Each structure stands twice: as structure tokens, then as C-alpha cells.
Amino acid sequence: MSQVSTSPTTAALGAASKPERRDIGLRGRYAAERRFRLYGMAAIAFGLIFLFLLLFSVVSKGYTAFQQSMITIPVEFSEQIIDKDNERATNPQKLVSANYPVVARNALAKVLGVGEDDRAGLRAVNGMISDSVRTQLRDLVTANPSIIGTTQTVTFLAHGDLDSAFKGQIDLAVPENNRKISDKQIGWMNQLAESGALSKHFNTGIFLNGASSRPEAAGVAVAAVGSLYMMLIVLVLALPIGVAASIYLEEFAPKNRFTDLIEVNINNLAAVPSIVYGLLGLAVFVNFAGFPRSASLVGGLVLTLMTLPTIIIATRSALKAVPPSIRSAALGLGASKMQTVFHHVLPLAMPGILTGTIIGLAHALGETAPLLLIGMVAFVADIPSTPLEPATALPVQIYMWANEAERAFVERTSGAIILLLVFLILMNVGAILLRRRFERRW
Amino acid sequence: MNMMSEAAVEKALDKKMNDISYKMIGKDVSVYYGDKRALYDVNLNVRQNTVTALIGPSGCGKSTFLRTLNRMNDTIEGCRVTGRITLDTDDIYDPNIDVVELRARVGMVFQKPNPFPKSIYENVAYGPRIHGLAKAKADMDAIVESSLQKAGLWNEVKDRLLEGGTGLSGGQQQRLCIARAVAVSPEVILMDEPCSALDPIATAKVEELIHELRANFTIVIVTHSMQQAARVSQRTAMFHLGNLVEENDTDKMFTNPDDQRTQDYIMGRFG
Numbered sequence: 001m002s003q004v005s006t007s008p009t010t011a012a013l014g015a016a017s018k019p020e021r022r023d024i025g026l027r028g029r030y031a032a033e034r035r036f037r038l039y040g041m042a043a044i045a046f047g048l049i050f051l052f053l054l055l056f057s058v059v060s061k062g063y064t065a066f067q068q069s070m071i072t073i074p075v076e077f078s079e080q081i082i083d084k085d086n087e088r089a090t091n092p093q094k095l096v097s098a099n100y101p102v103v104a105r106n107a108l109a110k111v112l113g114v115g116e117d118d119r120a121g122l123r124a125v126n127g128m129i130s131d132s133v134r135t136q137l138r139d140l141v142t143a144n145p146s147i148i149g150t151t152q153t154v155t156f157l158a159h160g161d162l163d164s165a166f167k168g169q170i171d172l173a174v175p176e177n178n179r180k181i182s183d184k185q186i187g188w189m190n191q192l193a194e195s196g197a198l199s200k201h202f203n204t205g206i207f208l209n210g211a212s213s214r215p216e217a218a219g220v221a222v223a224a225v226g227s228l229y230m231m232l233i234v235l236v237l238a239l240p241i242g243v244a245a246s247i248y249l250e251e252f253a254p255k256n257r258f259t260d261l262i263e264v265n266i267n268n269l270a271a272v273p274s275i276v277y278g279l280l281g282l283a284v285f286v287n288f289a290g291f292p293r294s295a296s297l298v299g300g301l302v303l304t305l306m307t308l309p310t311i312i313i314a315t316r317s318a319l320k321a322v323p324p325s326i327r328s329a330a331l332g333l334g335a336s337k338m339q340t341v342f343h344h345v346l347p348l349a350m351p352g353i354l355t356g357t358i359i360g361l362a363h364a365l366g367e368t369a370p371l372l373l374i375g376m377v378a379f380v381a382d383i384p385s386t387p388l389e390p391a392t393a394l395p396v397q398i399y400m401w402a403n404e405a406e407r408a409f410v411e412r413t414s415g416a417i418i419l420l421l422v423f424l425i426l427m428n429v430g431a432i433l434l435r436r437r438f439e440r441r442w
Numbered sequence: 443m444n445m446m447s448e449a450a451v452e453k454a455l456d457k458k459m460n461d462i463s464y465k466m467i468g469k470d471v472s473v474y475y476g477d478k479r480a481l482y483d484v485n486l487n488v489r490q491n492t493v494t495a496l497i498g499p500s501g502c503g504k505s506t507f508l509r510t511l512n513r514m515n516d517t518i519e520g521c522r523v524t525g526r527i528t529l530d531t532d533d534i535y536d537p538n539i540d541v542v543e544l545r546a547r548v549g550m551v552f553q554k555p556n557p558f559p560k561s562i563y564e565n566v567a568y569g570p571r572i573h574g575l576a577k578a579k580a581d582m583d584a585i586v587e588s589s590l591q592k593a594g595l596w597n598e599v600k601d602r603l604l605e606g607g608t609g610l611s612g613g614q615q616q617r618l619c620i621a622r623a624v625a626v627s628p629e630v631i632l633m634d635e636p637c638s639a640l641d642p643i644a645t646a647k648v649e650e651l652i653h654e655l656r657a658n659f660t661i662v663i664v665t666h667s668m669q670q671a672a673r674v675s676q677r678t679a680m681f682h683l684g685n686l687v688e689e690n691d692t693d694k695m696f697t698n699p700d701d702q703r704t705q706d707y708i709m710g711r712f713g
Contacts, residue, residue, distance in 0.1 A: 255519055325556035329619070331517060332550035333569040333626060334542050343568070344558060 058417050065415025068203035068216060069158040069166045071129070071192065075107040076151040077141065088145060095145060100137040104129050104156060111197060112188050124185055130157035132217040157205075158198065160215040160408035165189060166198065169407055180407075206415060210381040211392070211400075215408035218401070220416050222380045226296045226391030227365060227423075233300025233387065234307050234364050239357050241304075242311030249312075250319045251341050270309035277306045278370030286374055293375035294390035302374060303364040310363060314356020318349035351435040358431035362424050368395040394420045463490040465630060465660040466511060466548075471525035473506050473515065480506045483525070484686045486679055488630070493652060493661045495675035495692065497668065499712065502681040504664045508632050511662065512548035513541050529630070546573055549628035553635040555615035557607035557622070562599050565607040565618055566590060569626040585625055592658075593621035594651050613644020620651060624659075631655065633663040637670065649674050668708055672696050680704045 079086070082098040105126045106116075114121040133156045140154070141147060157163075161180040164170050166189060176183055192198035209219030253259045281302035285291045291298045322345045330340040346353075371377065377396050384391040392400070394416065401413040466488040473481040481503045488494050488511075496504035506515070513534060515521045527534050534544050546569075557565050566586045569575075576582040586603070590596040595617045599610070607618055616636055623631055633652070637645040652661060652674045665671050671678050672692060679689040680701070688701040699705050706712055 323556075325552060325554055326558065327517075328514065328550075328552055329556045329558065329622075330568075332512070332514060332545060332552070333572070333622065334544075334546035334549075335568075335572055336542050339572055343572075348559065 058414050058421070062411060062414025062416075062418045064167050064169070065206060065411040065418075066203050067167070067200045068205060069163040069198060070155050070201045071108065071158050071198050072153065072155040073107050073111050073197050074151050075103060075137070075154045076110075077103060077137075077148050078106070079149045081106070082141065082148055088148075095142050096138060098138070098141070100134045100141075101126065101129065101131065103137055104133045104154075107154075111195075112191065121184075124182060125188075127181075128159050128162045128185055128188065130159050130216045131214055132157050132212070155201075157216045160406055162189060162198075163216050164407040164411075166193070166200070167411075169411070206412065210383060211379045211397075212381065213379075215404070215406045215412055218409070218412060220394065220397055220419060221383050223392045223394045223397035223416070224419070225383050226299070226376070226380075227394045229296035229384070229387040229391065230300040230303055230393060231361055231365060233297065234303050234361060235357075237300070237304040238307045238311055238360065242308050242357075243315050243353060245308075246312050246315035246319060247341060247346070250316050251345065252337065266309050266312050270313055273369075274306055274367050275369040275373065277302050278373030280305065281370060281374050292388055292390070294378045294380070294392075295388050296376075296384065296391045296393075297387040298374050299371050299376050299391075299393060300387065302370045303367060306367065306370065307360040307364045310360035311353075311357050314359070315349070315353045318352025318356065319345060321352065322348045347438075350438045354434045354438065355431050358427055358434075362427050365423060365427070366395055366420065368393075368399055371396050372399075394423070464488065465490045465530070466662075467526075467528045468507070468510070469526045471507065471510060471523065471527060473503070473510060474522045474524075475518070476520040480684055481510075482684045484681075486686055486689055488660060488662055489677060490660055491656055491658075492677055493656050493663060493675040494677045494679060495671035496662065496664045496679050496681060497666075497671050497707070498681035498687075499707065500666075503684040504679075504681045505634055507681070508634055508662060508664050511630070511632055512545050512550055514545075514550065516541060546626050547628055548630045548632060549623035549626055551616070551619050551623050551631065551633045551636050554639050555612055555619050557610070557615050557618050559606065559608050561604045562590075562607045562610070562618060563603040566621050566625045569622060573626060575626070589621040589625035590618075592624050592655065593617045594647065594654075595621055611644070613640050613647060616640060616644070616648060617651065620648070620655075624655070628659065630660045630662065633661065635664050635666060638666065645670070668696070680707065682707070 081102050082100070083094055088094050105122060108129060109116070109122055109125045112125060114125055116122075136156055137154070140152075158166065161170070162185065165181045165186060170179060170181060172179075172186065181189075189198060205217060206219045207224075208221050209217055210222040212218040249259060249262065281298055285298045285301050286293055291301075326344050326348065327340055330344050331337075335343065371393050376392050377400060378390055378392060380390050380392055382389075398413055398416045398420065401409045401416060404413075464487045468484055468486045468488075471481055471484045471486075472479065484503075484507055486507065496508060498504050509515045510523050510527060511534075515523060523535060529544070529547060532539060534548075558568065560568075563586055566589050567576075567582050570582060570585050576585050587596060587600075590599065595614060598614060599618075607615065610618060616639070620631075620636075636652075637648050640648065649670065652663065655661060663671075663674065675692045677689065678692045678695040680687040680695070680699075680703070682703055688695070688699060688704045690700065695704065696708060699708065
């Protein structure tokens, strides 16, 4: 009643004394909530900063990989060099084995005004042209031998070092002896660039070519095709097996010690390091079953084993999340267990199953370690036409390029990472679209 | 039906009831969940074209008994039923009885409205479809319409049959579930507290519906509401601690029960 004595006015007015406000710690509670929100925002900001750092670093290093320096000059298909003794009618091999790099070198030397007896100069000119010009000119001539003796304008790849220099990636402050490209070549480069003979083009080669020791001619085609085969194999094997296993375990199997043991083991398998699956694949599929090494079939099987636990766990939790009232409703109408599952439970679980599957696939797409063990880290130049032929995978290609010394491979490594990220984003967008589609089912 | 007056219908039904033909007979029914015994030798008969209400405090076994009648307890892990339950002359726990066929004859409506996340039409058509009751689309349309009419929902939904069943109000959803159960043309409909999730107006509609359904179906309803039992049922069974305390005409049950425990429960002294 101290209140009455301290506030005589209220008492005098005869109003009912207002109960003293209790301290229920509101200020502390709101402060705690504000602090928690702040922590949350800080955590998200931290994550976003690193995401942007990663993307910025990869994109800034990698975008140049999608450009390629090309030299466009008139090339004289001199009969003197290609087929001196005019024996191409009798010996078709002659056109295949002719010394085409000299044809290109002479053409460039002529443009740059280097004399035919300046051997050092000619060597330097040769160092500006990609070795891939050999196959390019050969294909031109064998397809149309009548161009021998004429002069044609040809666009061919610049050497990787010139490409790097032209993109400004070579530090010219370094002493000339320690660089891959000399001051004289830099001068020629500027001269060619001014005349328009040297220019940057969109790099279709990175999408269409296989492995090459010349960075300017290297591409991810083999790796992309290998990854595509493996994803298809994983999808075709892991999705039905995983979903069937989950449905059986979740809806039909009796709950006893044995199924508990299986569940624990599946959860453990999801946590097994992927390299162990690689060893398993090597022992079982390559050594025991005798499947070919480096083949995307074996890679796909290994990745299937690796992805199965992920899909099973995701599917089981999606099935568990379907309300039991739906099952009761169907059973109460006289639907059999299987009708209940396939007509009602599975469609409702579908968004969760698809999300789990695509996350599993994305995981498999980025997996490198098990593929190293089954020999998919290989130099494969030809695009595999079946999953039984040797192939590599996108992440393995990144790993191999990251080990290369040339400057031009650095940008290609980042370029391949960008491609891999694009594939992952596409898969995730696909997952979101499928989810939306299945969630609006009526 | 419309020709007869309301009173005449009541009279006809009462006469039918007085003939006492039992639709389902439960004899010494006991249910165990693992080691725990939930029902003790219950002997309860369900009369044809009658609403039988099962009342009793929570956990007394009334829902358990209801679920033995169409073997929904089969889906519960570790549940075991002893005794004998017959539907007409068939022992429903006979190994030769197909549980799917049994549930087509003994339908069920649940406590919470649980329409399928499909269209209203599909909700009602699902049961007839899986049992192959309608061959042509027109037959199915007829079944859907008559079922929705029996459930008193037709006028409210006839213009939006292809919209989602989950978009209806709670009371409409529960009547949709009743229409879905009716569409299979069962002989018995079990209702497990069908109004506990509904507001009083929706409850009144469902109760009215139960009253009408009695003409064609035998109904067993579990309810927590004494008033509801008194309003909708002709026979009432009182359960307590897994035992059947008393089963009697509803009128007698609520005015002059034989058992002291029934009296106490109805007066609200326990439960």
C-alpha cells in the first residue's frame, strides 16, 4: 500500500489505485531479440561477402577464357612447301604429312616483313602461331586440294603465350629472358593488332575441343560429355533404386532391429568420404567386373553408389512429411497399401524427392576424388561417343588444368569453373521449377 | 422418400429398429497395443439403420473399438485384436476376409477433415474408381453428384467441382469426406468425433446429415459431446477404462441409466 502514500492525488480523487506495474523483463527480452537479429544479419552478410568474393575472383579471372586471340592473314598455299614433287595424285599421304606450320609461318613472316633468311626472326614468328594450325591447314587442303598454289585469307589461333600477352596477362616489367614472349614479339603483336590482323574472337573451342597440351586449343567438350553421361547414369539408376528402397523402408517394411540397422547404415553411408567409393568402384567395377578404365559408365556407377544414400534419406523424410491423415483417408476408403502410396503419398512427397535427387545429382556433378581413382583423370582428346569410351569429368578437368604451368591455362581453369557453376545453377533452377510444378497439382 | 412425411419416416425407421436386426456383432473383443491392453472383452452389437453413439472419457477405448470395426487398427504397429466381430455373417478377422473389401463395406470419417489435395470431384470419385464401381464417365458423374447431394454439399460446390477440396471451409471439408465415404456405397459408416474440429453451425449441418444418412446406412459415431450423442443417436454405449459400462437406448441412457458410472459421467462428475 506504499503506492497510496506516495501518490496522494490518486487517493484524494478516490480512483481505484492502479496496480503497480511489475517488471516482467520486457526490456531485456526485446534487447535479446534485437541482438539475435543482429547476429543473424551479420552471419548472412558474412556468407554473402564470401560468395561475392568467390564469384568475383572466378569470373574476373575466367571471363577471358571465353575470348580467344586469332590471327587473320592471307596465306599462300605454296606448292613448293606442301607438295614439292607433285606426287599428291599417287601418294595421298603427302597432303597429310606436309609441313603446314611453315606455310603459316611464312605467311605471317611476310605480313611482318621478316626476311626468309632471318632464322631467329622466323623462329620468333613461329612462336606466335598455335601448333594447332597444322591440323587446321591440313583439313583445308585435304578437303579441297585445288587451293594449293593459291592465296587464301585464313583465320587461325594465336599461340597461347601471345594470347595471354594480348589479353594483358603477361607482366612486361619482367626481364625479357624470364618471359615467354620477347619484346620483338610484343612489337609485332601491336603491329598486327593495329592492322586488324590480330583480334579477339568468341572462343568456341573451349566448348568444342577436348584435352590439349596447347592451352589455346584446349576445351571442356570431353569433360562435359563425360559428366553428362555420368549424370544420366546416376539419374537412371539412383532415382528409381533410391525411391523404391525408401518407399519399401518407410511404408512396407516391418519396424524391427533389422530395419533399424539398415537405416543406421544408410545414414552412415551418406557420410562416407567419396574417395572410399572410388576405391570400391576400382575394386568392383574395374578389377572384378572388368569394365574399362576411365569410362563414364564406371564413373556413373560409382557416383550412383555415392548418391543413393542422399536420395534415400531425402525421399524418406519427404514420405514421412506426408500427413498420416491422408494415408488413413485412402485406407479407410478401401485403397490397398500400394494404391495409398502411389496415388496419394508419393505425389505429395514428389517435390521433396525431386529436390533431394537434384541436390544429390549436383553433389555428384561436382565430385572429383572417386573419379581420380577409377582413372578418369586422363588426357582424352576425342569426344566419347558412348559411356564405355574414355572420358573425363568437369571437376577433374578443372583439377588437371589447375596443375598446368602455362598462363593461358589459369584463365581456362576459371572458365571451366564458371561452366561448372552454370550447370549447377541450371540444375537448381530446374529443381525449383519442378517443385513449383508438382506443388500446384490441381 | 419425399412423399412420406417426416414423422412417417421416423416411424418406419423406428419400426425397422425395433425388429432388431444386428448389422455388426462384437463378441469378447479385446485389443492390445503391444503389452498394454486397451479393451477388455467388449460385447457390443450395432443395429441396422441405427446411429449408435460411443461415449466415455478420453482414453476409454471408444475410438479403439470403432477402429476394430473396419480393421483400421491393422495399420498400427504392435496392435492385436482378439474376440470375434461379424459384419452380417462374416467374421471380419477371418484370414479369408480381404481387408480392402471390408473397408469398402465399412467406410470411415475421421476426426479432422482430411480431403485429398485434389479436386472436389476427384475426392468423391476416388473410392468408386479404385473399386471399379463406375465404368463410364457419366456413371461416375452420377455417383459424384448423388454422393455430394447425400452429404448436403451439392448446392454449395456444384459450380466448382474441379477446384481443390482443401480450399473448402472446415465444415464443408468434413461433409466432403462424408460424401467421399458415401460414394463407395458402404453398409456401415464409422465416424470418429466428426464434429470436434468444427464450429457449432457446421456441427449442426453434419448432425442433420447423420440423421438423414441413417435411412440408408448403419452409423457408429464416437463423440465427446453428450448433447451430440443425445441428438443424433438411437443407441448409446458408454465406455470406461477399456470396458463397456452400459449400452442402451439413448433416451434411457440420458434419463435413467442402469449404471452409476454412466450417471456420473453424464452428470459431469468425471471424464
